[in-house]
Amino acid sequence: MLTFTATPLDRAVNLRGDDAQLRALQESGAARFVPVWSEKFPVNDARIVTLSAQAAMRWDQSNAVFLGLAGDVPWFALALPASEQAPALGGPESFLGLRDLAAVLEGDEAAIAAYALAMTIWRANHLHCGRCGAATVATEGGHSSTCSNAACAHRTFPRSDPVVITLITAGDKCLLGRQAAWPPGMYSCIAGFVEPGETLESAVRREAREETGLSIGEVRYVASQPWPFPASLMQGFRAEALTTELHPDGKELEDCRWFTKAEVRGFKERDSEGDGFKLPSRYAIARLLVEGWLAE
Ligand SMILES: [Zn+2]
Numbered sequence: 001m002l003t004f005t006a007t008p009l010d011r012a013v014n015l016r017g018d019d020a021q022l023r024a025l026q027e028s029g030a031a032r033f034v035p036v037w038s039e040k041f042p043v044n045d046a047r048i049v050t051l052s053a054q055a056a057m058r059w060d061q062s063n064a065v066f067l068g069l070a071g072d073v074p075w076f077a078l079a080l081p082a083s084e085q086a087p088a089l090g091g092p093e094s095f096l097g098l099r100d101l102a103a104v105l106e107g108d109e110a111a112i113a114a115y116a117l118a119m120t121i122w123r124a125n126h127l128h129c130g131r132c133g134a135a136t137v138a139t140e141g142g143h144s145s146t147c148s149n150a151a152c153a154h155r156t157f158p159r160s161d162p163v164v165i166t167l168i169t170a171g172d173k174c175l176l177g178r179q180a181a182w183p184p185g186m187y188s189c190i191a192g193f194v195e196p197g198e199t200l201e202s203a204v205r206r207e208a209r210e211e212t213g214l215s216i217g218e219v220r221y222v223a224s225q226p227w228p229f230p231a232s233l234m235q236g237f238r239a240e241a242l243t244t245e246l247h248p249d250g251k252e253l254e255d256c257r258w259f260t261k262a263e264v265r266g267f268k269e270r271d272s273e274g275d276g277f278k279l280p281s282r283y284a285i286a287r288l289l290v291e292g293w294l295a296e
Contacts, residue, residue, distance in 0.1 A: 003283035004114040004226045006107035009068035009075060016140040022066055025074040027053050032073060033064070034112060035089065036120045037080040041113055042093035046104045048113060049093045051078065065119040065142030067112065077116035077142070079124065098228065102283040110283075111226075118228035119143075122158045125230075129154050160226070160233040164203045165191035167289035168214060170241040170258065174293055175212065177248065177256030186270050187259075188280040189289055191234075192252070204237050212256050213247030216240070222292065225285040236285045238293070261294055 015021055025031060033056040035042055035049070042049040056064075056078055067075040080087050086095045098117050102110050119142060126145040129136055134149035136156075147154040167189045168175040176187035192207035194200060205216045222236040248256045259277075267277045280286035 001107055002223060002225050002285060002288055003102050003107065003110050004228075005111060007111035007115065008070045008108045009112065009115070010070075011068040012066075016066060016143050022141050025066070026061065026064060026076060028074065029053065030073050031056075031076060033076045033078040034067070034116045035059075035078050035080050035087075036116055037087055037095060038082065039117060039121065040086075040095040040097050041101055041116075042086075042089055042091075043096045043101060043104070044091055044093040046106075048101075048105070048109050049089060049091060051089070055090070063120075063123055063138050063142065065116070065123065065138075067115055067119070075112065077119050079120040099281075102281075114226050114228050118160075118226065118231060119158060121228065121230045126156055130156065159231060161231050162194040162200070162203075163191055163227065163232045163234050164194055164200055164207060164237060165189050165234050165286060165289070166204050166208065166219075166237040166239050167286075167293055168208060168212075168216065168239045168241050169293065170244050173258040173260055174264065174290070175214070175241065175246075175256055175258055176264075176290075177212065177253040179252065180254045183270060183278065185268075185276055186278040186280065187255075187257070187267075188284075189236075189286040190253075190256075191286075193232075200235055200237070204239055208239065208241075211249050211253045213243075213245065213249075215242040217242045222289060223285060227285075234285045236289050238289065264290060264294060 031053040033051040063079050065077040129147035131154045132149050132152040134147050136145040136147050139146045145156050178187045190207055190211055194203040201219045204219045208214045208216045217240045219237055219239045225234045227234045246256055267279045270278050270281050
């Protein structure tokens with residue numbers, strides 16, 4: 001299963017409007033709070049350290065986000081205040097960012113962490129109204145922000161930014177490119193944000209043309225993956241190129257090339273030492289697209 005997608009939570013959307021019931025869930029002995037500090041999670045023994053309602057009480061809970069129910073257990077995300085030093089939660093935990101966590105966590109927890117991170121980043125970025133500038137309050141269990149200026153009362157909701165990511169093939173080769181900021185040798189699929197007024201398919205074609213100079217024929221959807229860095233929804237595609245001559249744009253991509261399956265099978269892991277070509281991370285949808293093609 002693709003990392004960040006195997007959530008055990010029922011989002012229980014119908015409970016978000018019921019403040020009294022949410023408060024009761026938040027105070028219940030069964031409740032689990034996922035602390036998020038500085039976009040990081042406390043981890044011990046490859047598990048996220050969650051807090052009970054009692055342990056969570058020492059923090060301001062006004063921005064707690066109701067994530068949903070796992071059976072009878074209500075789950076919340078709890079943003080801890082900014083501080084120079086990581087907060088002490090009473091155990092031997094260390095704080096890890098989601099990318100590092102994805103390498104060590106089981107599927108269920110990675111999906112909950114991705115959801116919690118997306119919600120806490122969104123809330124932190126919407127403390128003021130985009131229309132009138134007044135402070136907002138978290139509403140609907142943290143799934144909306146409402147302007148405190150009664151004359152405005154503007155509400156905003158979390159958004160996901162659509163990104164298309166495409167494995168382009170031509171005959172028996174696939175196209176992979178690299179951004180200058182990536183680890184040396186790492187090559188991956190072509191990706192970019194979908195613009196307003198654009199379909200996913202036209203975004204695939206536009207990104208391919210802009211970044212590589214290729215014309216694209218058939219475009220086929222494969223899978224999607226939440227990617228809360230900070231708010232993307234990766235949508236994975238396969239596409240067939242109508243042309244093969246490459247013109248990397250030199251901005252987004254510093255290089256792109258055609259590779260055979262034998263060549264890609266010789267790629268090393270992203271974090272391995274030494275020279276040579278390297279694959280995208282195991283937890284990224286790009287890897288799923290590449291491995292799907294290799295398996296054909
Ligand atoms: Zn307002």
